[in-house]
Amino acid sequence: MKPHSDVEEPGYVEPASGSKRSKGCPTDVQEHAPSYRQSPQYWYPDGSVIVIAGSMGFKLYRARLNIYCGYFAERARTGEDLVVGACEHGDSEEEDSSRVEEHTTTSCANAPGLTQVRIDDLSSTDFTRFLDVLETPQLEPKPLPDSHIAASLLRAATRLDCQIVRTKATRAILAAWPDGLPRPSAPLRPFQDAIDAITLARACGMPEVRRPAFYALLRDPAFWTALAADRRAIALPEDDLLRLHEARHTLQITWRVFVLKMPGEGRADLGSVCKKIDVPMGGPPRTCQSAAKDARACWRSLIIDSDMWEKGAVDPICCMLDEKNVRGLEYVWCSECMRSARYKWFMTRRRWWDMLNRLFGLPD
Ligand SMILES: [Zn+2]
Numbered sequence: 001m002k003p004h005s006d007v008e009e010p011g012y013v014e015p016a017s018g019s020k021r022s023k024g025c026p027t028d029v030q031e032h033a034p035s036y037r038q039s040p041q042y043w044y045p046d047g048s049v050i051v052i053a054g055s056m057g058f059k060l061y062r063a064r065l066n067i068y069c070g071y072f073a074e075r076a077r078t079g080e081d082l083v084v085g086a087c088e089h090g091d092s093e094e095e096d097s098s099r100v101e102e103h104t105t106t107s108c109a110n111a112p113g114l115t116q117v118r119i120d121d122l123s124s125t126d127f128t129r130f131l132d133v134l135e136t137p138q139l140e141p142k143p144l145p146d147s148h149i150a151a152s153l154l155r156a157a158t159r160l161d162c163q164i165v166r167t168k169a170t171r172a173i174l175a176a177w178p179d180g181l182p183r184p185s186a187p188l189r190p191f192q193d194a195i196d197a198i199t200l201a202r203a204c205g206m207p208e209v210r211r212p213a214f215y216a217l218l219r220d221p222a223f224w225t226a227l228a229a230d231r232r233a234i235a236l237p238e239d240d241l242l243r244l245h246e247a248r249h250t251l252q253i254t255w256r257v258f259v260l261k262m263p264g265e266g267r268a269d270l271g272s273v274c275k276k277i278d279v280p281m282g283g284p285p286r287t288c289q290s291a292a293k294d295a296r297a298c299w300r301s302l303i304i305d306s307d308m309w310e311k312g313a314v315d316p317i318c319c320m321l322d323e324k325n326v327r328g329l330e331y332v333w334c335s336e337c338m339r340s341a342r343y344k345w346f347m348t349r350r351r352w353w354d355m356l357n358r359l360f361g362l363p364d
Pocket residue numbers: 273274275288289290333334335336337338
């Protein structure tokens with residue numbers, strides 16, 4: 001089911017041959033037949049403007065569009081759409097028809113006063129979804145749209161300068177791509193979603209989406225495999241890929257230096273708070289490993305023997321140095337040393353997250 005597709009349906013009227021814009025009042029109505037099919041949802045009988053997006057026409061209330069869309073308001077203010085009688089006097093050759101084609105259909109389509117606006121760089125799918133929000137009374141709070149619909153809304157709202165729809169779209173997109181420190185062991189998501197988010201953010205002015213989306217690529221082995229297999233399949237510019245490579249390399253080095261420092265290392269007061277460790281199978285409590293002469297060697301052995309040495313190099317910000325990931329940790333380091341390590345680990349993750357803006361070339 002493709003309710004918003006541009007696939008032709010019965011009722012589609014072939015476009016008139018010849019130039020796109022009318023030149024003088026036609027004698028043959030077919031020559032100026034609409035080159036669109038009518039929207040099944042948004043074709044108001046008493047509408048005052050036909051907006052054409054993609055291959056679909058939407059008969060809407062112009063005054064309402066003027067209120068909510070800066071794009072239409074600006075055209076009304078500058079009188080761009082007030083070319084009543086264009087069929088009688090002809091359209092100006094100087095008008096830019098590459099982006100927007102607009103003319104009255106006063107006599108061309110037997111619809112007095114009806115203005116037509118063609119927006120070539122907006123798809124019918126995006127515009128239909130946009131109208132689903134703008135034209136539907138919001139009597140109850142509705143759930144945020146999914147990411148595909150939110151992307152449509154953001155593209156249309158940006159093109160038409162509509163703050164109401166843009167606010168809804170940005171809320172949904174930021175919910176999908178929160179620009180905050182990701183939680184440990186956050187699941188991977190399809191890397192194409194991140195590429196789409198970066199492209200959308202760049203086109204529609206949402207820089208806050210770029211850091212979480214870039215990091216989603218950096219931590220995803222499938223992305224690097226796909227990139228190595230076929231560069232052309234990754235729709236990102238060279239600058240982005242270069243920054244991703246550099247950021248990945250920097251984080252890997254940073255991780256390997258950090259992870260070899262044992263819990264409590266460099267903290268002078270730890271000796272006074274360090275505790276004994278209860279032995280699960282009974283017997284006298286053990287001394288915390290931090291007091292041992294070979295504590296550092298013990299820690300490094302634990303890290304190397306676990307997969308944290310490599311796992312953290314791939315995804316340092318979402319990797320957690322805790323008892324779940326490092327086997328036997330709770331039997332050799334006491335709870336106070338581990339609490340100190342967890343705090344330092346959190347602060348380090350946050351510092352690395354802050355560092356990503358610079359690594360990715362983003363504004364702070
Ligand atoms: Zn201890």
